Structure formats: C-alpha cells, structure tokens
Amino acid sequence: MDHRWAAAVTADPALFDGPVAALAGFERDGAGGLSVSWTRLTYRYRVLRGLFGRTGRCGAVRGGAPAL
Numbered sequence: 001m002d003h004r005w006a007a008a009v010t011a012d013p014a015l016f017d018g019p020v021a022a023l024a025g026f027e028r029d030g031a032g033g034l035s036v037s038w039t040r041l042t043y044r045y046r047v048l049r050g051l052f053g054r055t056g057r058c059g060a061v062r063g064g065a066p067a068l
Contacts, residue, residue, distance in 0.1 A: 001044065001045075001048045004047055004048055005017065005044045005047055005048070008047045015043065015047075016043065017042050017043050017044045018042065018043060019040055019041070019042060020040075020041055020042065020043060020046065021038045021039070021040060021041075022038065022039050022040075022041045022045075023036070023037075023038060024037040024038055024039040025037045
C-alpha cells in the first residue's frame with residue numbers, strides 16, 4: 001500500500017492522506033427509513049482500491065438516499 005501511495009504522490013504532489021468517510025453499509029428499517037453505516041478511512045485506501053475517477057479526485061458525499 002505504501003508503495004502505491006508513494007507512486008500516486010509522485011505523480012500528483014498535491015495529494016493529501018487525510019480522513020474520508022466511506023460507506024460501510026445501508027439497509028431499510030421497518031419504518032420506511034434508511035440506516036446508513038460509515039467508517040473512517042484515508043485517501044491512501046482509495047488509491048489502493050483504485051477508486052479515483054478520471055480527474056484523480058475522490059468521490060464526494062452527496063445528499064439523498066440511494067434508490068433501492
């Protein structure tokens with residue numbers, strides 16, 4: 001993981017290994033609501049998993065619940 005992060009930083013020195021929230025899971029509750037679980041990661045894990053978009057930026061948290 002450290003090798004891939006070092007390569008990513010070499011390619012883009014503006015990268016910062018700061019905290020991000022990642023969706024850990026979600027499920028509908030009995031009242032018609034949605035229970036969402038989050039976990040804390042760093043940008044480094046997104047590089048490891050190849051989750052960068054074409055711009056090299058991580059995704060953002062957006063409002064609204066996903067359609068199930």
